[in-house]
Amino acid sequence: MSRIARLSIIFYTAWRFNLFGLICDNLKPGVRKTLLGLLSSTSPSQLARGERIRLALEALGPIFVKFGQVLSTRRDLLPDDVSNELAKLQDQVPPFSNEQSKAIIEAALGQPIEHTFSLFDATPVASASVAQVHFGVLRETDSHPEWANQEVAIKVLRPGILPVIESDLALMHDLACIVEKISEDGRRLKPREVVAEFDSYLHDELDLMREAANASQLRRNFADSDKLMIPEMIWDLCYTNVIVMERMYGISIGKTKELRAAGVDFKKLAVDGVEIFFTQVFEYGFFHADMHPGNILVSLDPKTFGRYISLDFGIVGNLSEFDKNYLAQNFLAFFNRDYRRVAELHIESGWVPENTRLEELEGAVRTVCEPYFDRPLKDISLGIVLMRLFQTSRRFKVEIQPQLTLLQKTLLNVEGLGRQLDPDLDLWKTAKPILERWVSQQLGWRGLVDGLKTEAPNWAKILPTLPRLLAESLERSSRKDSRPELDLLKQLLFEERRKRRQLWGSLLFLGGFLLGALFVLARIHSI
Template identity: 35%
Template sequence: MVPHLTRLLELWRIAAHYRLDTLIPADELPAKARPILKLIRANPAAWSSREKRNPLKLKQALEDMGPLAIKMGQLLSTRRDLIAPEILSQLTLLQDQVKPFAVDVAKARISDAFKADLNTLFQRFDEQPLAAASIAQVHTAALHDGREVVVKVTRPEIRKQILRDFEILTWLGGWLEQRLEAARALHISEIIQEYRAVILNELDLSIEADNTRRMRHYFTGSSMMYVPEVYMDSTDVMVAERITGVPISDTATFDRLGMDRADLAEKGLTIFFTQVFRDNFFHADMHPGNVFVETLNPQSPRYIALDCAIMGELSKADQMTVARMLLAVMNSDFMQLIQIVHQAGWIPPDTDQDGLAREMRRTVGPMVSKPMDQLDFAGILLQIMDIARRFRLEIPPQLMLLLKTLVHVEGLGTDLYPQLDIWKLAKPILTEWVKQQMNPAKNLKELGQQIPDLLLGAQDLPSMLIDSVNGLKNQAVWHDRQIRELQTLRLQVAQQQRRNWIFGSIFIFLLSLAMITPIFIGIIFYILAALVAIWRVMN
């Protein structure tokens, strides 16, 4: 049964009320998607709606639909190459200009979080929100020692809304996996559950505070990025250092201040690869509302990392696989690419590897030879997904967050400096990282660091062997007992079948005599009664 049918009807009503069917002409949509427009128009809310000409109807509709819809809008807001300007202008507002909640509610949540009055916590608290997004809103304030801060407060009742919508997504993911091979290959249900965990973690601002401190530690003293200091935190509130800067999308300010946009784009890409490979801790929600640039020193600007709620990490094996795959693509060695994918266990053993290599060369090859402004990264990604479906590739869910981040990074890079040669910059970084991982001295050093753990584990080896032998012995005894019980049960069943056959034969014989002559009826009655009594005793 469809979960939360009432919620689905509500989403249908919102789409109809804001006339989302009028956003894109029907002839610009794929044929299979056009029935959606008819479905929206069929709702009675569309018949009397006056929102058809509302220039902010998409933004307001996504706000009414809730946090997950806003998150989707934020992701799409980075794709200036795919989204029409009039739609993009609405989605951009979702980065930090979502409808705020009441300031009295925010004040109450802050006081409850820190068990103190606002006057005790702050010298000044500004009631007008500085920004409002899908999960929380931000107010400016000052501590009693004069430090300027921002106070981030989560929205009330948001957890309940997100859990409800994820139940619908979970059902939809299962429904797709039952019907589409591509959905099964991509592990849609697992991806939804992982994203659910990520979003629920984002609701806990103490996790974001810990992530921010960790990121700040990695980039302490960096000339490329600055991470604000966190002063206070709880589950629902975080108080952090206020920074001065502009969003990464504010290219007009960069030009006005004379910033080198090419240098800024290269810094951003270097930061991304540093996070993924050096730190194995990357920002996975890089829309323009979360990535700022300092304006205090236009000649050598730094990035400012905000909203470290959604962070990604890869296993060592996945790190090495991703690095080797990227290097294979940069070298146009697609047979090597397929071998790496095969070694990672992502393709079935009977796959036509030559055919797969040809498809990857045709699809991915243009990525190396063209500048970013001529690439349709999202389109290439969709083609790769189609190849994964046709060749039954198993794409690990833990890499989907990295792919989502790559979509963000590529979108931001295209906007900032379209001529950026991503491969020329990335190749030396990846080559050096792979060399370091393959360095025998480094591997011996890591092995040496593990020796104490190995020695401690060796002390437990005899008892583990004894436990294993005893386990096997007990298992053998249990199997013998099970076999004896099965043999006894089979003997009892055979005896019962013989008794049933004997008594059944006697019953049929006596019954046939009774049918021949009535004189035997009384005798047969007593015989049958005696037989029933004997049968009950024997059973």
């Protein structure tokens, strides 16, 4: 479809669902407002604005639906009614043909499908905008005898998806520029930045090798866990458009009746889910960021009964040590009603302008947080608190980082899921020990020792070179501080005394440093 034809469809859809009225409301009086007002008045849709936006995105197809899903995570930018409506978007896409799927797999493998799989189910078990999934059974080969009768899941990238995505993304960028130019509110919502963020997410999902690597990292992080299972990737059968992984058996966490009938302990399941999430975030800084019920199963196998199974790793979040420290201290300060510390953390993070008045920000944070302490802790939504803090930060011109909005979206999912399983779930009681332990490990004596262990190899290289470096420094200083106006004898005496003082000072410093280093190494060795 040509770009002009696609743009015409977008224009018609915007008129049909009266999106022009939303833009018109944010324009100053003038020709643009008059024209858009006329278009709006002829639109057949008079629904609430959030519902109109959601229906328009659904009508425009899977790429726009996925954009709406990503946009729903930006609660720091959107009104609550729009965010809540966009969160309802479901990406149900008809599967592509069995022949296409089989041809893509054979092209990736470089051989007929029967040579690799003793059984291949051509009917997909799941289909989305980017890929679909089939089940199969591997065939034993000379190089891989362990493949014999191994049940697997095969994920196949949708054919021809890249040109469609590129075309729609180009139109989204153009529309974002238009909205930003003609609408004051549009400039505040930063549509170009949001589209760029979506562009990045979507292109990451198009590389299935990236998804396989994400899964492998999560599996390694939870290798010894008795709470979470991640499918193993069959690396010899993984490509950019096809990946093959271990098949996992379980029931979707959304099927609560079936899980209850099977005897699953919902209270334990809820607590385990919270612990898994906070462990991913604060211990590893690497978390599964698409945790809706379709991607989460619960094992009913007697050996792994009640464990979580995670699927679909196209979207993951990464947090730096700075991000983790910022979040952990924010949560703990909130729990202790230390609003001044919350305000200090916002300023220390560098995301609030340096000239922000601490007392003013502290008062704003208190206004957000204090109402929650009239409720039992189990009734406090950590995700909502984080969202409100982000919204407050916007008032102080803070630039919210994409990784934190992704975290907030995932936290809301986890929290909602946990309370669906156990309405009495006390998120603070579950999460606080994890946060306190992490802060202790990072900021306490254990954190110091761990840091020294990490830096020990670097210091082992640096220590032997210190005498030479000090000598070179003294020589440079001597040359720099020479006094040509003194006679030769006075100059020699002056330089000799100065060198002697510097040498003794350097030796004392070096001796103290070496003693300290020996003490630290002895301490590390004894741990």
